[in-house]
Amino acid sequence: MSEKPKLHYFNGRGRMESIRWLLAAAGVEFEEEFLESREQYEMLLQDGALLFQQVPMVEIDGMKMVQTRAILSYIAGKYNLYEKDLKERAWIDMYVEGVRDLMDLIRVHHKLSPQEQQKNLALIGEKAATRYFPVYEKILKDHKDDFLVGNQLTWADVQLIEAILTVEEKVPTILSEFPLLQAFKARVSSIATIKKFLQPGSQRKLPTDEKAVAFTNRIFNRR
Amino acid sequence: MSGKPKLHYFNGRGRMESIRWLLAAAGVEFDECFLETRDDLLKLQKSGTLLFQQVPMVEIDGMKMVQTRAIGNYIAAKYNLYGKDLKERALIDMYVEAIIDLDELLMMYALQPADKKEQYLANIVDKATNRYFPVYEKVLKDHGQDFLVGNQLSRADVQLLEALLMAEEYKSDILAKFPLLQSFKARISNVPTIKKFLQPGSQRKPPLQEKDLPKVMKIFNLGH
Numbered sequence: 001m002s003e004k005p006k007l008h009y010f011n012g013r014g015r016m017e018s019i020r021w022l023l024a025a026a027g028v029e030f031e032e033e034f035l036e037s038r039e040q041y042e043m044l045l046q047d048g049a050l051l052f053q054q055v056p057m058v059e060i061d062g063m064k065m066v067q068t069r070a071i072l073s074y075i076a077g078k079y080n081l082y083e084k085d086l087k088e089r090a091w092i093d094m095y096v097e098g099v100r101d102l103m104d105l106i107r108v109h110h111k112l113s114p115q116e117q118q119k120n121l122a123l124i125g126e127k128a129a130t131r132y133f134p135v136y137e138k139i140l141k142d143h144k145d146d147f148l149v150g151n152q153l154t155w156a157d158v159q160l161i162e163a164i165l166t167v168e169e170k171v172p173t174i175l176s177e178f179p180l181l182q183a184f185k186a187r188v189s190s191i192a193t194i195k196k197f198l199q200p201g202s203q204r205k206l207p208t209d210e211k212a213v214a215f216t217n218r219i220f221n222r223r
Numbered sequence: 224m225s226g227k228p229k230l231h232y233f234n235g236r237g238r239m240e241s242i243r244w245l246l247a248a249a250g251v252e253f254d255e256c257f258l259e260t261r262d263d264l265l266k267l268q269k270s271g272t273l274l275f276q277q278v279p280m281v282e283i284d285g286m287k288m289v290q291t292r293a294i295g296n297y298i299a300a301k302y303n304l305y306g307k308d309l310k311e312r313a314l315i316d317m318y319v320e321a322i323i324d325l326d327e328l329l330m331m332y333a334l335q336p337a338d339k340k341e342q343y344l345a346n347i348v349d350k351a352t353n354r355y356f357p358v359y360e361k362v363l364k365d366h367g368q369d370f371l372v373g374n375q376l377s378r379a380d381v382q383l384l385e386a387l388l389m390a391e392e393y394k395s396d397i398l399a400k401f402p403l404l405q406s407f408k409a410r411i412s413n414v415p416t417i418k419k420f421l422q423p424g425s426q427r428k429p430p431l432q433e434k435d436l437p438k439v440m441k442i443f444n445l446g447h
Binding site for chain 2: 051052053061063065066067068069070073074077078086087089090093094096097098101131132135
């Protein structure tokens with residue numbers, strides 16, 4: 001009997017957020033155990049629950065999975081968000097990886113000094129508007145389908161909408177030159193499972209702030 | 224008719240090396256087109272063949288694939304190096320992702336300023352011998368099989384061997400405390416396709432030399 005997946009992470013976005021998005025999009029209920037102290041983290045370590053001593057860790061189907069991409073791949077494969085055809089899978093992988101590169105810029109943003117944050121903001125805006133979003137705009141333009149690959153919702157669409165919304169929090173006008181991405185955003189946001197996830201009270205986490213940074217630094221013992 | 228895969232990168236390891244390893248392990252012949260100057264990269268970018276303006280790029284089966292992981296996934300799946308079901312795939316992915324983390328650490332060594340190199344090296348050795356290698360040693364110990372997953376050669380074995388050999392280049396006795404990894408290394412090195420790749424004259428690339436670093440930095444516009 002499989003229980004709900006159980007997510008181990010701190011109470012914030014970080015590397016776990018994409019996993020929350022994917023489970024939510026797949027309509028899978030999940031539980032969360034938040035790391036609130038260094039002792040908790042060390043207990044997980046001592047229990048041998050963290051294969052490489054790191055979180056995210058997700059208990060799912062009898063496994064204690066680690067490594068964000070491995071977890072995402074498994075969820076996508078299990079819940080039919082990952083095409084079976086090898087070539088369509090290749091496109092999904094390429095699109096996902098591109099989006100994740102962009103998200104990496106945002107993920108570290110709150111760790112930077114205010115000065116560095118200004119520079120990073122400009123970089124995020126530039127890369128989003130010139131390197132990444134034009135690619136997805138063109139994909140939608142070329143095939144005119146509702147979704148990026150295979151004319152059905154896949155991991156690529158979920159990763160993209162997470163990125164769009166996250167970039168918009170930093171650069172609100174970022175989609176001004178991308179009408180098809182605007183339509184994509186509206187369309188995918190209204191898919192029932194995703195709409196639910198976007199509502200207040202869901203397990204979606206708020207953007208990370210300085211308090212959260214100090215807190216996690218203490219848990220993970222970073223200087 | 225599909226020709227041989229064609230790899231676009233500079234003439235060095237970088238992010239393309241694990242792809243060379245996978246193709247070689249799968250017994251797939253491939254061609255290489257080397258970027259020698261920044262202009263070569265700019266030309267490639269202008270030609271619209273790089274989806275996100277970046278290399279590695281691999282022409283394969285009518286696609287111009289980019290993103291190292293996507294390329295690795297495709298090759299592994301196509302040539303039966305990705306396990307037989309979702310759970311084996313999950314294990315392979317976990318093992319490979321951690322190896323990629325270790326590879327990143329190794330790759331970044333060359334970019335460290337001279338006065339930070341010693342400390343950085345100590346960190347590499349610490350992570351390798353305390354975080355990563357013990358895991359794979361234990362995996363092999365627990366199931367007693369020749370390969371990491373599913374009792375057959377997979378991408379995880381290929382990438383682990385690559386990482387072990389690279390780590391040894393930094394510290395030749397780094398496997399001293401890991402007897403099973405030592406025998407794993409010997410065993411996987413003897414797989415015929417891999418043995419061939421490990422011989423001189425193959426498409427395996429040597430470690431980056433200090434003297435070649437400026438050229439690479441220039442191509443990718445790093446550190447200016």
